[in-house]
Every structure is written in C-alpha cells, then in structure tokens.
Amino acid sequence: MSVVDRQQWDVVVVGAGGAGLRAAIEARERGARTAVICKSLFGKAHTVMAEGGIAAAMGNVNSGDNWQVHFRDTLRGGKFLNQWRMAELHAQEAPDRVWELETWGALFDRTRDGRISQRNFGGHEYPRLAHVGDRTGLELIRTLQQKIVSLQQEDFKETGDYESRLKVYQECTVTRILQDTASDSASATGGRVGGVFGYARESGRFFVLEAPAVVIATGGIGKSFKVTSNSWEYTGDGHALALLAGAPLLNMEFVQFHPTGMVWPPSVKGILVTESVRGDGGVLRNSEGKRFMFDYVPDVFKDKYAESEEEGDRWYEDPDNNRRPPELLPRDEVARAINSEVKAGRGSPHGGVFLDVSTRMPAEVIKRRLPSMYHQFKELADVDITAEAMEVGPTCHYVMGGIAVESETAAARGVPGLYAAGEVAGGMHGSNRLGGNSLSDLLVFGRRAGLHAAEYAAATTRPAIDGTQIDTAAAEALRPFSAETGEAGASMASGESVETGAPAGTVPENPYTLHQELQQTMNDLVGIIRREGEMEQALEKLAQLRVRAGRAVVEGHRQFNPGWHLALDLRNMLLVSECVARAALERVESRGGHTREDHPSMDRGWRNVNLLCSLTDPADGMSAVDPAQGRITLTRETTEPIRPDLLALFEKEELVKYLAEEELYE
Ligand code: FAD
Numbered sequence: 052m053s054v055v056d057r058q059q060w061d062v063v064v065v066g067a068g069g070a071g072l073r074a075a076i077e078a079r080e081r082g083a084r085t086a087v088i089c090k091s092l093f094g095k096a097h098t099v100m101a102e103g104g105i106a107a108a109m110g111n112v113n114s115g116d117n118w119q120v121h122f123r124d125t126l127r128g129g130k131f132l133n134q135w136r137m138a139e140l141h142a143q144e145a146p147d148r149v150w151e152l153e154t155w156g157a158l159f160d161r162t163r164d165g166r167i168s169q170r171n172f173g174g175h176e177y178p179r180l181a182h183v184g185d186r187t188g189l190e191l192i193r194t195l196q197q198k199i200v201s202l203q204q205e206d207f208k209e210t211g212d213y214e215s216r217l218k219v220y221q222e223c224t225v226t227r228i229l230q231d232t233a234s235d236s237a238s239a240t241g242g243r244v245g246g247v248f249g250y251a252r253e254s255g256r257f258f259v260l261e262a263p264a265v266v267i268a269t270g271g272i273g274k275s276f277k278v279t280s281n282s283w284e285y286t287g288d289g290h291a292l293a294l295l296a297g298a299p300l301l302n303m304e305f306v307q308f309h310p311t312g313m314v315w316p317p318s319v320k321g322i323l324v325t326e327s328v329r330g331d332g333g334v335l336r337n338s339e340g341k342r343f344m345f346d347y348v349p350d351v352f353k354d355k356y357a358e359s360e361e362e363g364d365r366w367y368e369d370p371d372n373n374r375r376p377p378e379l380l381p382r383d384e385v386a387r388a389i390n391s392e393v394k395a396g397r398g399s400p401h402g403g404v405f406l407d408v409s410t411r412m413p414a415e416v417i418k419r420r421l422p423s424m425y426h427q428f429k430e431l432a433d434v435d436i437t438a439e440a441m442e443v444g445p446t447c448h449y450v451m452g453g454i455a456v457e458s459e460t461a462a463a464r465g466v467p468g469l470y471a472a473g474e475v476a477g478g479m480h481g482s483n484r485l486g487g488n489s490l491s492d493l494l495v496f497g498r499r500a501g502l503h504a505a506e507y508a509a510a511t512t513r514p515a516i517d518g519t520q521i522d523t524a525a526a527e528a529l530r531p532f533s534a535e536t537g538e539a540g541a542s543m544a545s546g547e548s549v550e551t552g553a554p555a556g557t558v559p560e561n562p563y564t565l566h567q568e569l570q571q572t573m574n575d576l577v578g579i580i581r582r583e584g585e586m587e588q589a590l591e592k593l594a595q596l597r598v599r600a601g602r603a604v605v606e607g608h609r610q611f612n613p614g615w616h617l618a619l620d621l622r623n624m625l626l627v628s629e630c631v632a633r634a635a636l637e638r639v640e641s642r643g644g645h646t647r648e649d650h651p652s653m654d655r656g657w658r659n660v661n662l663l664c665s666l667t668d669p670a671d672g673m674s675a676v677d678p679a680q681g682r683i684t685l686t687r688e689t690t691e692p693i694r695p696d697l698l699a700l701f702e703k704e705e706l707v708k709y710l711a712e713e714e715l716y717e
Contacts, residue, residue, distance in 0.1 A: 055248075055257040055521060060086040060218075061508040062501070063247055063260045065225045065289060066268030068096035068498070069493030072195035073148075074266045077203055077501030084099070085501075086260055087199075088220045088249060090284050094196050097270050097282040098493065101188025102325035102423060104170055104180025105494070106487030107145035112168040113370065116177040120144040121292050123700050125246045125488060127351075128174040128381045129451070129481020130643045131658055131709040132302070136458035137479040140490070141495050147488045148494035154241045157194040172486040173332040176383040177370075180487040185325050185392075185423045191490060210285035221319045223258070224618060225249040225288070227524040228265055228296040228469065231514030244296070244468030245514035248524040252616060255609020257525055266470040266506035267293060267454060267463070267518025268497065272631075275624045276447035277567075279576035280312055280323035286620040287627035289475035293454045294626055298463040299663040299686075301477035303452035303627070304634035305644040307484055308579045309384035314403035319431045321446040323426060324406060326442075326486045329378045331420050332367055333408040335389070337397035343404075344377035351708045352380060376530025383643050386445040390579055393444065403444030409437055445579050449484055451644055452634070453477030455663060461500035467531050468507060468514075472500035482643025521564070531562070531605045531618035559604040562618040569596055569624055569647050577632045586636040589639055590681060593632060597625050597682075629683050632662040637662055637685055656712045659690045 058563075059487045060076040064071045067089035078085040089096060105564030108121040126133055133334035149167065153159065159181050161627040169178040182691035183190040190414055203213040210216070246261035269289030273281025290300055292344035311324040329335070337343045345363075348356045356377045357363035378385065389404050399405055407670045408417050413435035418425050426433040454471035456478060463469040473493045480488060576589035605614040641647050667684045692714065698706065706715060 052348065054122045055259055055525070057259045057261060058086070058241055059083050059513070060242050060260055060262040062086070062264045062266065062504045063088065063262040064266045064268060064494060064501070065247060065292070066096070066270065066473070067219060067221070068098035068268060068270055068469045068473060069191055069195065069490060070133070070475075070497035071096070071266070071268035072192070072199060073494050073497030074268055074470075074501035074504070075217065075471055076195065076198055076202065078266075078505040081505035083503060083505035083506075084216050084536050086218050086220060086262070088223050088225055088247070088260070089105075090224050091222065091254065093219045093221045094192055098188045098490070099192050100280075100282060100323070101191070101490055102185040103172060103327040103330065104487050105145070105149055105191070105490040106172065106175060106179050106183030107178075107181055107243040107484065107491055108142060108179060109146045109149065109167065109169065110177075111162055112169045112178040114181060115371075118146075119700050121145070121179065122697065124175050125338070125485060126481070127621045128483050128485040129490075130483060130653060131481065131693075132642065132661075132690070133481030134458055134478030134690075137496070138459065138696060139480060140499075141492055144495045145491035147490065148498065152191065152494070152622050153192050155194050157183070158685065159190075166358060170327060171375075171379065172326055173329065173379045173385065174485040175487065182327070185327050187490065188191075191301060199421070216362050219519055220260075222252045223249050224252060224616065224619070225292065226528050227520075228292050228374045229259065229261075229465075229470070229516050229520050229524070230264070230296070232517040233512070233515035233518070234536045242297070242466075242658055243447060243514065244466060244514045250528060250609075252485055253611060255612065255615070257528065258521045259516065259521060261514055262508065263514050264468045264470065264508040266421070266461075266472060266500045266504050267475055268473045268500070271450045272332075272627045273447045273450070275290045275569060275628045275631075276446075276569040276578070278312065278321040279447040280309055280321055281447070287472065287623045288620065290453060290630070291473070291623035291626045293394055293463055293466075293469065293471065295474075296466050296469060296548065297666070298466045298469055299665040300630055301452055301455040301475075302482070302628040302634065302662055303450070304638050304662065305451035306447060306631060307382055307449040307451060307480045307644045308445040309448035310382055310389050310445055311406055311443040312448075313401070313427075313432065314442050314444040315401035315432060320429070322427065323446065324443050326382070326422070326423060327405060328408055328421060331408070333378070333406055333412045334411065335378050335385070336405045336407060337392045338399060341377075341398070343392050344385065345381065347391070348377050348380065349384060352384070363443075378631075381483055381485060382448075383646070386579060388444055389443075389644060399442040400529075401442050405440035406443045407440040409439055414438075420710065422444075430442070444662060447578075449489065451475065451477065451480045451482060451484055452631070459499070460503040461496050462507075464585050468511070470500040470504045472496040475682050482645060518632055525601050528619060531603050557602050560599045561612055562600075562603045562605065565596055565600055565603060565621055565623070566617060569593075569628060570622070572596070573628055573631070575658045577628070577635055580646050580648050581635050583636065586632050589632045589637070590629065591623060593629050594681060599626060625680065631680055633681065633683050633685055634662045634664060638652060645655070653709075655709065657710055658711050659692075661688045661690055661712060662686075663688055
C-alpha cells in the first residue's frame, strides 16, 4: 500500500480563486476546519486577471438599477437557458457581497459623491460593474486573502496555531476525489465524498486530505483551445474530477469566445483586451474604417440598441434618452460579427479588426481608466493605444457549462458531500455569460457553497478511505513515468528518481506535442463557428489523442517536473474536450456561445433542454475506446419552468422570441 501523508479536515476547498477563497472563509466562519488547495501560489489564481469589474445592481450611478433589471439582463444574455433560480439569487445577493468586500478592506473606485463607482459593460442595461481601474480581480483576491490571514490570526490567539482552522496548501494539485468507503452508498462512483488525493508540485509527494465535504472551485477549461485568454491553470481539472467522481456536467457546448483578444504579435495572441475599453467609449472598425457593429444587431435586441453612431455616442452622456451602441451587445454577438468581418476580407493586417479609443478620449483619461491596457499594448505589442487603434479578435475566454449543481446549496448532483462554485459550476449563465457576472457569481455562490458544505460536514459522520483507492490514485499519477507498463508502484510514492521511457514496442508520446494537437483540434473543429462534419472529426481525433496520451512519457523525477504535470492534466483536458464536442454536436441550433453554421437559428424547442454529460464507464481512466462511442454519455433533461413572477418581468413580445409554444401557454 502507498505510504502517503494523511490529514483530516471538515471541508476541503479545491481552488483558491474568488470562488474558492469566498467558500473557505464562509466554511471557517461557520465553524468548519477548512483546508484550501491550489495549483499556483496563494494569491495568484486566475481571478487576479479579471479586469473590468463585479456586476451588482447597487444603483450607485443610475438609480433605475435593481436586482430585477440585473436578473432580466442575465437571462437575456444567457438566451433564457440560465438556471433561473441561480440567476435570481445572484442578482439579489451580489450587492451585499460587494459591500461585504468593502468592509473587508477592498478599495473600489468612487463616484464624485463618494459611492462605489460602477461602469458600463456589454448586455447590462445600467452602469453596474464595481471596479478598481482595470485591475478588479487583483483587488478581489487581495481582499479575500487579507480576510483569510485575519481569520488565521484570530485562530492563533485561541489555539496557538495559525493553521488550526484554516490552512492553504499552495502549489498542490488534486488528481482525484476520493470516496467514503465506510458509507452504505459506496459504489464505483457517486458514493459519498471522503476527501481528495493530490501531489505537491515542488516535491512530487502525494498526500490525502480526508473530509466529508469537498468544494470544487477550480475555474475553467480554456487551455484546451489554442487561442485563449485563460491562465495555465485552466485545464478543466475540476470538471474532470467531478465527472470521475460520478457527478454530471451541464451544457458543456457553451464556451464563450470573448470578442477582443490581442491578435499580434503571435506570442501574445489571445490575451484579453477588457470589455471596459468598449464600456468606456471604444469603438470597433473594419479595414474600411466602418463601425460595422450597426450591421449586426440581431432581431431580439433591435429595440434596445442605437441605430446610428450619433445616437450611440449620445448614450454615453445621456443614457436615459438614448439607446446604447451595438459595440456593447453581449459578447457572443460581437465575437461572431468580428469573425464575419475578417472572413469577408475586411479585417486588420494581422487577422482581427480595429478597436479604437485613441480618437474617443484624451490620452490622460485612457491612461487613468485603462492603465493595464495601456501597459499591455505598449509592452507586448509596442502599440500606444492613446495614439493608434488596437488590433483585436475572438479568444476562448470562459466556459458556461460546468458541474450540475443545486441552485440554493451549490451541491453537485449525484455525489453527496460534493459542492461546486465559480466558473467550474454550470447553470448560472445559461448559454452566454455577461461581463462582470463571473466575479459576482464567485462571491454569491462561493459563499453559498462554503455555507452548505460546512453545514453538511457538521451533520454527517467522518469518512473512511480504504488503501486501495489511494494505491489506484498513486498508480494513475505515476503512469507517465512508465507509460503502459503498469509498473508504477508504491516504491515511487516517496518521490525518488525513477527510470523513464516507453516500453519496447510502443511509441512514446510527448505530452507537449499532444497538448498542442488537442488545442489545434478544439480551435479548428469545435471553435467559434461549428459544423457537424468537423465536430465528428474532432471526436475521432480526440479518441486518437486519448490512446496516445496513454503512452505519454515523461523524463526525470517527480521534483519540479512540468512535463509530468502536463501529462496528468491531459486526462482532464481530453475528458472535458470530449464533453464540449459531444454536446455541441448534439445541440442542433445556435444559442449564445454555441454557433452552428449548419443550424444558424435559435430554436425555441431547445430553450428548455439541458444536456448532461456523464462518464460512460466510471472505472475507465484513459483507456482506448471506440471513438464513435467515446467515454461520455449524453442525456437530455427538460429544465424547470421559469417561475411566473420572474417571467412577468419581461414583455410578452420578448418572451415570444425565446420560449417554446407550450411554455408560453402555461
Ligand atoms: P480561478 O480564479 O481560476 O481559481 C481556480 C483555482 O483552482 C486556482 O487557485 C487554481 O490553482 C486551482 N486549481 C485548478 N485546478 C486545480 C487542481 N487540480 N488542484 C488544486 N487546485 C486547482 N469576470 C468578471 O466577472 N469580470 C471581469 O472583469 C473579468 N475579467 C476577466 C479578464 C480575464 C483576462 C479573464 C481571463 C477572465 C476574466 N473574467 C472576468 C472571468 C473571471 O476572471 C473568471 O471566470 C473567474 O476569475 C474564475 O474564478 P474561479 O474562482 O472560478 O477560478
């Protein structure tokens, strides 16, 4: 049996971004001994990259704003596929979560009369994003980190140990959710949670944290795509961990391509250009100098967006008497429009379009309101955005699909003791997320996940984890050192150097090559515009990659070995990519972040259809299977009808565009 370090906690939170830290704070404040695990250093999670702000209907800049308007915008943005109760809770609770951050020390930008300032963003009817310049995520994480440290100081006073009730395990990766083998519900998967298995990235040593409740808050999946704004951490780990534990994923076909990523130079392709640039007055032009977005306002949004440049420009000064410019349409609409302009030969020299602030506001205002963008372009592309336009194009940015959760509790469906919050959870954003709605989602549902995980842990018995599960997890993690020989054993569990190389007769594979091929496949065949034949090709390619990933070999030993880490991440990226491709093939309509060239319209018949992905053979790790079959089983589920008082927030003429005939009748 593998000898690994074991520790006991009440709640384990996997992920130290906004969702994970907020969950951990809540769980600890509710009395649960809480551990947080993260792949990067504490304070360096992907959330720090968030720029534009946190959406919350505080009504500080326009008093017309309230939670009902925010709810309405969120459903419109998600094309009515949102888990409506989540959207309701989110809109209602987001202002409290922002105010709470302020009481914990966050320093937001202010209005002239001293209130928290709020800025415009695509799809939001009123200025709604609380922000700190264009570095809001950094301030959010800094504040939550500070709160955690203050709780640890309280604990020190009482117990003499800073980490007695709240401990962060940084630079550690979780590879498996373990099951409670003492419970009656123990089965291949779907039994009660017992804890997690992981390794320290620096030493390669394995460890087990036993806990009756685990919160997954691992963020997104963007590193499966070639052009992405996402950080290295986004390898879909939490999505895969949930699948492997027996929890289904919801609506994985919905992947958001942000309209404005950098397109040049190649080394920085995909890095985000924040939507605040457009929110603050920036405009999109094609190679002919035309503000082309006026040609791309879809019917469902026609009455809400300006028809002329003059009206759009007036809106910035007088939003009550003018309609907003179409540059501020939801992201999916803008990304598709840019794609069409480039395809029609009206793109910029490096395959994007132009985003201009230089002719729209004085240089000092640009530098004050968009400091990160100014530096990003100056340093990475040698472009001065106060003097010339940026070149931008779509980049894979966010996954709306995720772990299927209960709206109130954030409990993952099908696995008692498992919770999920943040980008890794599905449902909240429907088919497309509005900018700013992620940071608020992290706070609202991070808190809820922590609260319910703590309550669950207090009410249940301690789990037991048998040695077999740990041995299996250790062998799986060691496989890249002796690919397909099955020789990885307990002797390597201590972290010493091991012999490497593929066995005779097999072709060893390089994990970096496999990753590049996966990214190219997803970008080219399951990207922003999708076609049936291409997605079928993608599934075949993914099946081949999966077989080859079983032969991925790494050299050296377990200390500081990024090749090994990538080889392990490949399992997750391949699983999640198959979910995206399979669900995208199944949904024969275009909606939000899912655009089918062969089914270009939104179909009201699909409005209330959720697609759930689960693992076909729970015991299966990376083995070769029939490509047509794959490892993922899809099931259709009808969504719960939207509550009548929430539907009453919309005009009937608008609902007719979205809801199926029978839903309208009801
Ligand atoms: P993250 O912050 O990514 O945290 C995930 C955590 O999980 C990390 O600590 C990671 O180390 C850990 N982890 C992952 N896998 C494992 C594993 N196997 N084991 C252990 N730990 C693991 N949204 C907005 O609302 N407003 C904005 O202005 C905004 N701007 C953005 C700008 C950019 C450039 C990008 C890329 C995104 C932006 N977003 C914005 C989206 C938003 O930042 C993310 O959706 C959000 O931060 C996700 O937070 P999270 O807590 O779910 O995950």
